Amino acid sequence: MAKRIDVSELDIYYGRFKAVEGVALSVEPRSVTAFIGPSGCGKSTVLRSLNRMHEVIPGAYVEGKVLLDGEDIYGSDVDPVNVRRTIGMVFQRPNPFPTMSIYDNVVAGLRLEGGRRRKGELDAVVERSLRGANLWDEVKDRLHRPGSGLSGGQQQRLCIARAIAIEPQVLLMDEPCSALDPISTLAIEDLIEELKERFTIVIVTHNMQQAARVSDTTAFFNLSGIGKPGRLIEVAATETIFSNPAQQATEDYISGRFG
């Protein structure tokens, strides 16, 4: 069920400001691709443009092509809501819906996209998704308690369960561990390892060890200068990027000699 993504000639704007320029890369199905780079280089912006979340911000738009298995998600007859059902997303800060229980959080996507579902079906989805997010054993006895009562790491896994409950083809993760402690981070990283069997994963991270640990492919983004758009400098197998990058800028960044 995982699908590939091909990006070409992607320019991303916030109003008149061009934030990212000329991105071209491919994401293989059932692989983990990490986006790394300094703050403000546009890696999160690129990630958000992969499931049309970028345009949620007033004035923001995209030029170029993002193909999901050859289908342009920015095509004129494409519904962004359907794109987001196919390409899920996990955010930097864990944000379970505060008015809902753990159970309701997991099935929020199914329930709120419309259509009635039988309770047995929902129960099965909840268990499968929470197991998939390695959270089932911790919460199975309190499914109807508020999701906001969980620890930060558990909340983030709940958000992952919520995202995979709607069976997306691709999972985008925007710094999913940056608000978590090392143990929760490890739990999420193990989870990513398991999830890549079923999903195509793209992860933005500031932590280069994390990129090295979890990803198969790494893309390095950088700014060409203050007020100038960010660019994709280099994309290659993670091993290559970390041991023998083609660009001097990449080597400077990953060896800490940046800036």
Next chain:
Amino acid sequence: MTEPTRQSGLTDHERTESQYLLHEVLAGGKLPRWAPAAAGVGALILAVLLNVVTFVDGVAGTLVVAALLFAAIQTTWSFAVEGRRHAVDRLATTAVYTTFLLALAPLLAVLLTVVLKGLKALDIGFLLTSMRGVSPRSEGGGVYHAIIGTLEQVGIAALIGIPLGVLTAIYLVEYAAQARSRRLARAVSFFVDVMTGVPSVVVGLFVYTAAVLALGMERSGFTAAIALAILMIPVVVRSTEEMLRIVPRELRESSFALGIPKWRTILKIVLPTALGGIVTGAMLAVARVAGETAPLLLTTFMTQSINWNPFSGPQAALPTFIWDQFNSGTQASQDRAWAGALVLITLVMLLYLTAKIVARYTGVKK
């Protein structure tokens, strides 16, 4: 500087020299804990003495003088013992507490007066009879017809005003930002501000002119409800807007990222999260219009009898009942006016409490 009070475990001869020097840096003078009480008692005694020997007169005057003296005594004392920063702190604390009490005083006075005077005529009979056939001079009669009128009029006003207000706020917060031009949003926002400032009597006149004169509607509880709804809308819009704005953007985004359409995101995620605040705002608006008198006088006729039908015929309401009874000028009718005021306040409180309880069980889970 006086001798600092010793609160640490060490006494002077137990300290080494360097410890002693450090203690000199860290420790400061401190007034005993009973200092405010002592200053208060001293100030009160002085004020009473001044009351006896000088022009200061009456209880209120004595209390004002006592408060000023308290501030002066405590600040000077503190300045001498503790230094400038603590003295200023104590002065500011005194000012904060005093102004709080001053602000609270009128509220308590109003409540106390209404309860004391209102209880005189208030009993079960008062709640369950109308004023039909009761002369201003005689005792008895009641507020039943006015309770019915107020509940119906305010209820209809809430049914019209709250949805309009909440939907306007949703437009302003959730949709206007995405619109190509912000011109409509600015205009809406501007007119909401203008509406907030329009006096209620003007709204009453407007409804009278537009609904009664121009459209030929009968003056009734319903025309009154229209006026009340117009008065509610700006309050509901503003409070709802504030509440929607503090719902984190991440919540909306994570909902969109699950492929949940925007309208469902607003209905199922944003509104429930903000529900507690929205309900509070709406109830404040209800409370505000429940006591409005001027628009009712212009949009509905007063009556002493029960009228269940808000769409036809004159209908009483609690504010007009109070106004009418007070105008009659007899002791019996004035007692009824106070009792009516007590009923009105209690009614608003009950509505408010009910709404808060409902909001607690449906909003953000804690």
